[in-house]
Amino acid sequence: MASSSTSGTPAMPPQNADLATTWAYLEEGVDHIMTKLQTGVSYSKYMSLYTVSYNYCTSSKMHGAGEVGSGLSHRTGANLMGSDLYNNLIRYFVTHLKALRTQSDVLQDEALLRYYAGEWDRYTTGANYINRLFTYLNRHWVKRERDEGRKAVYPVYTLALVQWKSNFFLHVQSKHQKLAGAILRLIERQRNGETIDQGLVKKVVDSFVSLGLDESDINKVSYEVYKEHFEVPFLEATEKYYRQESDAFLQENSVADYLKKAEERLREEEDRVERYLNTNTRKGLIAKCEAVLIREHAQLMWDNFQSLLDYDKDEDLQRMYALLARIPEGLEPLRKRFEEHVKKAGTSAVEKLVGQDGAAADALDSKAYVDALLEVHQKNSETVTRSFRGEAGFVASLDKACREFVNRNAATGSSTTKSPDCWRSMQMLCCGRTTRCRGRDLEGALNKVMVLFKYIDDKDVFQTFYTTKLSKRLIHGVSASDEAEASMISKLKEALAFEYTNKLQRMFTDMSLSKDLTDQFKERMQQNHDDMDINFSIMVLGTNFWPLSPPTNDFIIPADILPTYDRFSKYYQQKHSGRKLTWLWNYSKNELRTNYLNQKYILMTSSWQMAVLLQYNNNDTLSLDELVTATAISKELLRQVLAVLVKAKVLINEETDQYDLNPSFKSKKIRINLNTPIKAEQKAESTDVLKIVDEDRKYVIQATIVRIMKARKTMKNQPLIQEVISQISQRFAPKIPDIKKAIDHLLEKEYIERVEGTRDTATQKWLEFYRLHGYADRTSLSIPACSAPALRCHWLLSHHDDTHLRLGLIAPGLIWIGQTQV
Structure with a gap:
C-alpha cells in the first residue's frame, strides 16, 4: 500500500500497485x-485518476484475483484487470444509490420530484466524468467483452444508468407508482389552472427516456421505460380527466x-x-383527447350544426369543422346536413317569388329569379370558404345541392326546360342594350350567369336559347357590346368545348362579311x-350557324321593294352561282313615314305590318x-298583325273584318315602334327550340354510341349505357330509355350489330357507311353532315321619299335564306 500524503488525501499509487491500493x-x-x-x-x-485507471488496466501482472467476487473472476491476465475495476464500480453505484433511496422514502409529490431531479442531475453529471476517467476500460475491455457476446457488460455511463434504474428508479416507482x-x-394541477414548475416535470420525464435501454444496440434510444412507467398512466389519467x-x-x-x-384543451x-x-x-395524447372531447360528443355537435347554420355562427362553424375534421367520418354528417340546408334555402328563395304551389311561375321576373338563386349560392359558397376552409367535400355538397334546387324548384316544377327559358331574359340583361352594366359590372353579371350555368342539367337547352337570343341581338343590333358577347362565348367555351361554341363564333364572322x-x-x-x-344593308348568315327559320306562310313582295329585290338577287347569283335565296320576312324590320298627316311620323314595323300599311x-x-289577297x-x-295596328290607332276597326286608315292619328312620339312580338311567335319560338334540342339529342346520343363502339369494338349494354351517360352528362342528362332507343335504332340501321349468341353485347359494323353519314370522330351532331349547306341573308333598306304616297317606304327589311342547289 502506498503511504498517504500529509493532507489526508491518498497518494497516487505506483504503476504496479495492487487492486486494493488502486481502487x-x-x-x-x-x-x-x-x-x-x-x-x-x-x-x-483528474489526470491522476485517469492515469491510475489506465495503469491498472494495462498492467500485465495479476493482482488479488481471489478478491474478485463477480461472475467475471474466471478471466485471466489483462482481461481480469478490467473486470476488477468494472465490478468495483458496480459495488460503488449500488452503495451510493441505496443511500439515495433511503432519503427518498420519506418524500412525496413535488418534494419527491425535486429531490429526484436534483439527484438525477448530480448523478448523470458525475457519471459522465467517471465515464471519461475509464475511457481505456470502455475502449478496450468493455468493447471486447461485448464483441464476444457478453451483452450484460456496458460502458461506464450506461452502467451508471442501468444501476440507477435497478437500485433507485424501480424502488421509488414500486410504491404505487410514486414517481409517475x-x-x-x-x-x-396545471390543467385546473394552477402554475407549476414545468422545468421540473421536464427533467423527470426526460430521465424516463434516458433510462430506456435497447439491448440490441445500446446507442439507440429506447422508449420502453418512458412508455411503461409514464406514458401509459398519463394517457389513462388524461382520458379520465377530460371525460x-x-x-x-x-x-x-x-x-x-x-x-x-374543447378547442382550448386540445x-x-x-x-x-x-x-x-x-x-x-x-x-397518442391527441388521439386520446380527440376520442374523449370530440368523438364521444360528436352526435351532439352534429345535432347542433343546423342551428349554427341558421344563425350564421361563422366562428362556431369554423370551430366545429376544425374539431370534427380530426376524427374519421366526423365531417360526413355535416356535409349531408349542409347539402340539405342549401337545398332548403334555394327552394325557399324560389317559393318566395312564385309561391309554394308555383302559381306565379308564369309571371315570374326572370332577373329576380336568377338573383335569388345567385344569392343562395353566393352566401353558402362564402360559408364553405370561410367556415369549412374550402374543403372538397363541402364544395361537392354545395354543388350537388345547387344542381338540385336550380333544376327542380317551384318555378321549374318537373320541367327540365323552365330554368333556361327564364334565364334567356337574364342573358338579355347581361348583353342587351338595355342593361346598365358596363365594364367590371357587366363582366361580374356574366360570371354570375356562368355560376348557375354549370349547375344546369340540360346545358344544351340553355345554349340553344342563348344562341337564338344572340342571333336576334346581332340581327337587330341590340347587343351591349361585341366585347360582352365575346366574353360570354369565351365563358361558354370554357364550360363546354370548342365544337359547342364554334357556331356562336361564326355568327360574328358572318356579321363582318355581311357588312363587306x-x-x-x-x-x-x-x-x-x-x-x-332605296338605301339598305344586307346580312349574309350561314344556315349551319344561325338558328333562324323561314316563315311557313306565303307572302307577296310589295311592289315598292321589288326593284331592290331583283337587283340584289341578280348580283348575288352572279357572285355565288348555284345558291338559292329565300326570304325570312319574320325577322325583318322596316320604317314607314306618314305623308297623309299634318305631322309626319316614322312607323317602325315588321314585314307583315309594312305589307298591310x-x-x-x-x-x-x-x-x-x-x-289576305x-x-x-x-x-x-x-x-x-291588324290587332297591333288597331291597338296603336293607326287603323280603325269599326266594322267586322273591315279596316280603315285613321286620318286623325296622333302620337306624342315621332318614332313609333309597332314591331312588338306576337304571342303566337313567342310560343312558337320556345316550342321550336325544344324540338330542335330533342332532335339534336338523338343524333348526339347516336354519335356517342358509335364513337364508343369504334374505340371499344365490343361492349355489353349496361357498360355502354353508363359510358354514354358519362360522356354526355357534361352537356345534358340523357335518359336511359332514349339511349336504349338509340341503340335499337343503330342496330336496325346496321351501324352496330349484336354479337352472335348474346342478347346484351354489341359490336361495331359498317364504320365506313357510318363515317359517310358524318358521325365518325364528331362529338355532337344536330343534322347529318351530308345535308346541304345553306346561307341566310338579311337586308335593311332605307329612305325612299314618295311624297305623293300616304305611306312612304323608308326602311323595308328583307331577310333571305339561300341554299346550295343539290
Missing part, C-alpha cells in the same frame, strides 16, 4: 465526483361554449407536449349608274279578305 485511490476520487463535484476537481487530480403519480398530480370535465361542462353550458373549451395538450413531454407522446357584301353591292350599283331608290297608299278602307298572309296571322 482505494480511485474510489475516493469517484466519490468526490459523484457527491462533491460542485466543490470542483483540479486538473492534476407525483408527475400526474402536478399536471392535473369527467366534458360531461360536467356540457350539463351547464351550450354546445357553442363547449366547442371553445391547444393546451399540444403545448404540453412541446414544453415538457416527449414528442412521441403527441400522437353590302358595301360591294352598293359600289357595283354606282358603277353601273343604276338608280337606287302599303296597301293604304291606294285605298282608304280594306276588308280582311282583300288584305293583297299580301298572301294567312288569316290567323293577319288578324294578329
